[in-house]
Amino acid sequence: MSKVVLGGGLSGLSAAYYLSKKIPSQNIALIESSNRLGGWIKSNVLSDGVIFEQGPRTIRPHGEAGANTLSVIEDLGLSDKVVPILLSHPAARNRMIYANGKLHTLPSTVGSIFKKQSPFSKPLIRYLLQDLFAPRKNVPDEPIYDFVSRRFGQEFADYLISALVCGISAGNSKEISVKFLMKQMFEYEQKYGSISKGLVQNIFKKREKNGVKRPTVESQTGTMECVFS
Ligand SMILES: Cc1cc2nc3c(=O)[nH]c(=O)nc-3n(C[C@H](O)[C@H](O)[C@H](O)COP(=O)(O)OP(=O)(O)OC[C@H]3O[C@@H](n4cnc5c(N)ncnc54)[C@H](O)[C@@H]3O)c2cc1C
Known part of the structure; x- marks a missing residue:
């Protein structure tokens, strides 16, 4: 019996790809x-x-999902299409947001999170510390906006x-599910009571796991620009 993938x-392409790998003899129809x-x-x-991407263009090669994506890219022989952007690159260091009618540079160094920087009314560290003391809320899912407001402030x-x-994702944070876009952060709160505690736990776990083979390109990058052409 053949399998049908919709979309x-x-x-859909990933589903068809994994299906074909799992059951090579299987007929797969993609609609x-x-x-x-x-x-x-x-x-x-x-x-x-110049390639102008109207849709997605970056991969964050972190965690299991990131390693998985990189494996697929390698399997498909597309590694040379990936342009790694190191954390030291100006494109990674200089992040800007448009708020209250003008552009603002976001804090990008450890020192800058202790200084008040527009458009924020207090140093970034104060919002980050709020997460340590904000109570856990047991919910199955919620909009990212609500989740972040609860943990770090409005x-x-x-x-x-x-x-x-x-x-x-060109999306609205008041509508997109936190579990979909920031699954790990959501799980940290549910499991450890706060994101900061979850991050610390994760660092210890990673150290224990040291020696696990990961795709090579991941070790040299923070964010990656990927050209789909
Ligand atoms: C502007 C923008 C920038 C983004 N940037 C990034 C980024 O940098 N990095 C990143 O990781 N993600 C990014 N995203 C998110 C990413 O693009 C999406 O998560 C991803 O493309 C979703 O893929 P999908 O296959 O689930 O859905 P889609 O891409 O929407 O594909 C669904 C497909 O199903 C087809 N379809 C729908 N209904 C039917 C039907 N009834 N029968 C048959 N076919 C059907 C559609 O025609 C479409 O081809 C971005 C999104 C946007 C909009």
Whole structure:
């Protein structure tokens, strides 16, 4: 009996790919309603060769999901299409958000989180510390905006998370599920009571796991720009 995958976006293509790997003899039909594959991926090559991505363009190679994505890229022979952006790169260091009618540079060094920097009304460290003391709320899921407001305060959600969610998925942080976009952060709260505690626990776990083989490209990058063409 053949299997049918509905939708030829990243999810459908990935599902078809894993199905074909798991059961090589299986017939797989992929049904796509539009006249192209890729879903949200839309790469426009301009006349001067510059590639303008209308949809997704970055991969965060962290955790199990990140390692998995990198494995698929390697399996498909697409590694040379990935442009690693090191954490020291100006594009990674200089993050800007548009708020209250102007551009603001986000704190990017350890020192800068202790200084008040517009558009925030207090140093970033104060919002981060709030997470340590904010009570855990046992919920099955909630909008990212609500989750972040509870843990870090409303300004953090308004200025940082709304911009981040727009940048990542052109979405509305008041509608997108925290479990979908920030699953690990959500689980840290549910499991350890706060994100900071979860992060510390994770550092210890990683140390224990040292020696586990990971895809090579991950070890040298923080964020990666990936060209889908
Ligand atoms: C502007 C923007 C920037 C983004 N940037 C990033 C980024 O940098 N990094 C990142 O990781 N993520 C990013 N995302 C999120 C990422 O694009 C999505 O999570 C991902 O593309 C979703 O893939 P999908 O296959 O689930 O859905 P889609 O891409 O929406 O694909 C669904 C497919 O199913 C087809 N379809 C729908 N209904 C039917 C039907 N009934 N029958 C047959 N076919 C059907 C559609 O035509 C479409 O091709 C971004 C999103 C946007 C909008």
